[in-house]
Amino acid sequence: MKKILLTSLCAFCLTLCFAVAQEQKVPVRTPEEEAMKQTEMLQRELSLSDAQRDSIYNIHLRYAKLRRISNTRQEALERMNTMTSEILAQLDTLQRSQFLSKQMPTHSRSSMPRMNQSTK
Numbered sequence: 001m002k003k004i005l006l007t008s009l010c011a012f013c014l015t016l017c018f019a020v021a022q023e024q025k026v027p028v029r030t031p032e033e034e035a036m037k038q039t040e041m042l043q044r045e046l047s048l049s050d051a052q053r054d055s056i057y058n059i060h061l062r063y064a065k066l067r068r069i070s071n072t073r074q075e076a077l078e079r080m081n082t083m084t085s086e087i088l089a090q091l092d093t094l095q096r097s098q099f100l101s102k103q104m105p106t107h108s109r110s111s112m113p114r115m116n117q118s119t120k
Contacts (some may be wrong), residue, residue, distance in 0.1 A: 031067075034059060035064050045102060046091065046098055
């Protein structure tokens with residue numbers, strides 16, 4: 001009887017925890033705030049020049065606005081690949097390798113856009 005009561009109590013507590021966790025609201029950022037946050041992160045990690053920072057901010061801003069319009073999985077993948085290619089084109093060789101090493105844990109190498117020889 002004690003085991004049944006204890007099991008029921010644990011199940012109730014877990015259900016309550018999941019319900020509370022799902023109710024937490026994620027702050028909604030404007031495209032400008034998203035672009036600034038992403039650019040600041042790259043600024044810290046890659047030591048971007050002012051020109052690189054401005055260019056990458058504009059790239060992030062453009063894609064943050066596009067994300068608001070449509071967000072199907074296929075379109076999101078295409079946008080990410082295109083955005084990554086544009087960002088890579090703004091980076092020097094060392095920054096590019098640092099950027100890619102940060103991206104690899106979350107993206108497989110096969111899904112990363114390939115740089116053609118003219119942009120390297």
